[in-house]
Amino acid sequence: MTVPESDGAQIEVVRVFTDAAGRFGNLLGIVRRSAVENADHQALAARVGYSETVVVDEPVNGRVKMRIYTPTTELRFAGHPTVGTAWWLNDQQRPVKIIDVPAGPVEVTLSEGLTWARARAEWTPAFQFHQFEDPAEIATLDPADFPEGQHYCWAWTNEPRGAVRARMFAPAMGIPEDQATGAAAIALTALLTRGLNITQGEGSQIFTEWDSDGWARVGGRVVADHPILL
Known part of the structure; x- marks a missing residue:
């Protein structure tokens, strides 16, 4: 009981x-x-x-x-x-x-x-990735724009260095906005097959390394x- x-x-x-x-x-x-x-x-x-x-x-x-x-x-x-x-x-x-x-x-x-x-990228929840050309647009997003699903919005701030600006909205999980999402960082790393330096939300910092064959590290x-x- x-x-x-x-x-x-x-x-x-x-x-x-x-x-x-x-x-x-x-x-x-x-x-x-x-x-x-x-x-x-x-x-x-x-x-x-x-x-x-x-x-x-x-x-x-x-x-x-x-x-x-x-x-x-x-x-x-x-x-x-x-x-x-x-x-x-x-x-x-x-x-x-x-x-x-x-x-x-x-x-x-x-x-x-x-x-x-x-971890393996296939272990992560299913995110919808939205790439923006201008990283300044990321700051203008409103959680109300994403009433359902799991959305990871990102843009390069310095592509040669793997620097990314991101925000994540996951109302499907009961999370209007997540300040730092390691699983999404792993999934994006696998999608791009390269290590990343992600600034998410108000200023959280996530580092990733691409391993191989679907494996990645997040730190x-x-x-x-x-x-x-x-």
Whole structure:
């Protein structure tokens, strides 16, 4: 028997894909499975209200199982939850090399201040990509222009250097606008078959590397935010 939500559960919060000064980024809620064993995880994520909230098992031998929820649905894979959880576990002195999500095993590494996750482009949700010629147009977009679906709007700011300006709107996931979308960054990297330096939303920074055969890496900076209690 499950209960709709879990009063008293502490949600750890980190911001993923910040800029170099620790600003911006996408909030991620992290809750230990043991704290919400009998709770409805989807209802919990809706109550938290972040673009994603994750439920994490205890790490075993450098691996950990994780489930990912938006306010309205469970995802097989998402980028900012895997990057954020990998950083958080390392910060908790429980580092892992693999995060097992429903889509498959995600390899995670920390290097020179960045946390990276390696995944397949086919694991990502289905995004509609909209390329703009003028990056200034990206700032003029309104979430109300995208009443349904999952839309990633992007433009080159410096194509030779792989620099991109982007915003993402996903009402289908209960997310009017996402501040940093690792899965979309992986999908775009696979589409273009090259590494990217993406500035998304208000100023989040996402880095990607094209691997091969549908694999890509997404990385960025993560900082701790204030935990919340439900």
